[in-house]
Amino acid sequence: MRIGFIGLGNVGGKLSGSLIRNGHDVTVRDLDAELVASAVEKGARSADSPRTLMEQCDVVITCLPHPTISAQVVEGKDGLLEAAGPGKIWLEMSTTDEAEVKRLGAKMIATGAAAVDCPVSGGCHRADTGNISIFAGCDRATFETVLPLLTTMGRRVLHTGDLGSASVLKVLTNYLATANLITCAEALTVAKGAGMDLNVAYEAIKISSGTSFVHETESQVILNGSRDISFTMDLVLKDIGLFQEVADRAGIPLEMNPLMIRIFKDGIARYGAREFSPNIIRRLEDATGLDVTASGFPAEMVDDEPEEQGYEVTPPRG
Incomplete structure (x- = not known):
């Protein structure tokens, strides 16, 4: 599966790094040329626009800081929608608004493509080791298609229901x-x-x-x-x-x-x-006027769990 990844910031850079590290075919896009260069050094390719990524890839993942940026990437000039169609999947890993991901997802689905809202939870240190938790909102068939990617990027993966449910x-x-x-x-x-x-x-x-x-x-x-x-x-x-x-x-x-x-x-x-x-x-x-600090604590969190293949979490049913 050819994967496009847009957004190489604190979370996106680590999630895409897990895909690259585990041998997936990844092409990246970010406005920060240094972040792109770093990903390319690790084995990724780069693309010059979201549209190019969608043309070249089976799945395009977005991991961006604000819903307005996701909207521009999806429906703006040279955006994902210009090359979306049957056989393509948009996987939104940003923390976004339920109503907005449904709106953009409906446009994506209208082209014949599939859409998933797929935010992560557990901290950047766990994103770095592929041990973060992932929610996925979409139809079951699409979930099963992208599950191998999700279990590479994360440890515990939960299918939450329809598109938008994961964002809630x-x-x-x-x-x-x-x-x-x-x-x-x-x-x-x-x-x-x-x-x-x-x-x-x-x-x-x-x-x-x-x-x-x-x-x-x-x-x-x-x-x-x-x-x-x-x-x-x-x-x-x-x-x-x-x-x-x-x-x-x-x-x-x-x-x-x-x-x-x-x-x-x-x-x-x-x-x-x-x-x-x-x-x-x-x-x-x-x-x-108090100084709430003490010795013996780390300056940043490091995940000490070894990286392992993720798995689907199933909720209890009555």
Whole structure:
């Protein structure tokens, strides 16, 4: 299967790297020439436009930072739609809006091609080793066609239902991760203010009912002081904003998410849109004068799980 990959940033570069590393036929496209050159050095080819990628490939994957960019790549001049047709698959791995992926997917399907919304979850360090989790929304036949690619890029793959369903679940999980990040920041700051040893506080949370994936990853880079999780405040705000849109369309009156949106808007106003998201704790550090750091924690997360072939996860049924 010939694979095109558009978007070689923090996540896309690692996902495409797993495909290249495992011997797949990959052609890449990115506006950053250095990222393209790096992928070519590893064994990929390059293409000069999304349309060219769709012409040359069976599956084209997009992994881009915002729905408006995906729309331009799909339906803009020299976009994917200009070369889409029977036998082609568009696989959207960006975190995007359910309504927008359905809109673009309908245009793709109208050409005779197939469309999949296919976001990932689990952190850049797991994307780097092919151990990230992947959601896939599409018909079952298309899912089975792309499953060998998904189990190369990820460890646990879940077929979520129709096109758009994966995007809903992705922003839902990012909402939960953001809530975890804010509460971890508050807990660690309170521990510091109460005179606790932060190394002990970290372990107490880790071995207790208070632990979470976010605590066991992002709390470590918070305490190190790097706050480097390869994810920025503007991306958090985009994701929880997309979650709010899903809730609004469903008529669900949320209380936590609007507060979280205000917190991250304030963080961006103070520290900049491209500040690492765990540095949301700086709002508390600035307010209290406390330094919430400790020795013995890594500056960035590294996945210590060995790379293994992924598999499909099946949900429990009654």
